[in-house]
């Protein structure tokens with residue numbers, strides 16, 4: 712994947728960018744969607760397919776195996792530098808499905 716700041720190649724998102732020093736592991740992560748399984752796995756692989764790091768934040772409910780109502784919600788988070796791009800991708804995806 713490429714650095715969202717300077718577009719140089721990042722071999723490992725867990726290390727700072729060699730060119731501009733952007734450190735994605737220290738970046739603020741923003742929640743770009745809140746969804747329920749199994750959509751979380753679909754979104755995760757979609758975002759990863761664009762080379763964008765993604766984290767799933769499971770609510771307490773799904774940790775306990777209760778995927779009912781708001782407790783089963785999963786929050787999708789990406790580094791803030793990617794948030795705008797991911798929102799565009801998701802909007803385009805939603806368009807395709809409708």
Ligand SMILES: [Zn+2]
Nearest residue numbers: 714717728731
């Ligand atoms: Zn960079």
